[in-house]
């Protein structure tokens with residue numbers, strides 16, 4: 001069955017904002033190498049586009065975590081399905097996420113990664129949904145603040161579908 005999707009942020013706006021974020025990050029990390037950590041699966045589209053817009057040297061690694069399963073609410077239990085391949089000790093780490101919603105995922109991840117002694121650690125998210133926050137998470141770079149609606153596209157899924165949409169949409173008709 002397929003749901004109805006309403007466009008919330010069109011493709012051109014997403015692309016333009018990612019270029020701006022890339023410029024800002026390049027300025028802030030001038031003279032350094034930034035180590036991007038992609039939070040799979042949702043973060044992968046954003047990370048690829050963002051990395052192309054960063055002009056300082058970039059390295060990258062991937063971690064796969066999840067707490068939503070096929071539903072629209074966080075289970076509260078964050079599961080690591082794949083850890084990083086490399087050490088982050090003394091690296092300028094920038095975590096790249098698609099969305100901060102309840103904050104459960106990033107609260108947990110930041111706690112885990114801080115113990116590995118990076119030189120610095122910041123967070124960049126394409127979307128921030130502050131109305132749903134239950135855990136406090138500091139966002140350093142944000143693409144868009146969005147209202148309390150379940151969104152898909154640009155890596156975000158509903159029951160694993162719609163990640164490949166090139167825009168941010170709202171799934172209509174969910175309670």
Ligand SMILES: O=P(O)(O)OC[C@H]1O[C@H](OP(=O)(O)OP(=O)(O)O)[C@H](O)[C@@H]1O
Pocket residue numbers: 039040041042043065066067068069074097098099100101102103104105106157
């Ligand atoms: O702030 P939170 O309420 O924790 O929600 C945000 C997290 O939830 C989603 O991941 P999900 O668990 O759906 O895994 P996925 O990226 O594989 O879809 C999303 O990609 C974030 O990682």
Ligand code: HPA
Pocket residue numbers: 068099101102149150151152156157158
């Ligand atoms: O609004 C959302 N959409 C898809 N996945 C999510 N994970 C947390 N919030 C969302």
Ligand SMILES: [Mg+2]
Pocket residue numbers: 042068069156157
């Ligand atoms: Mg998901």
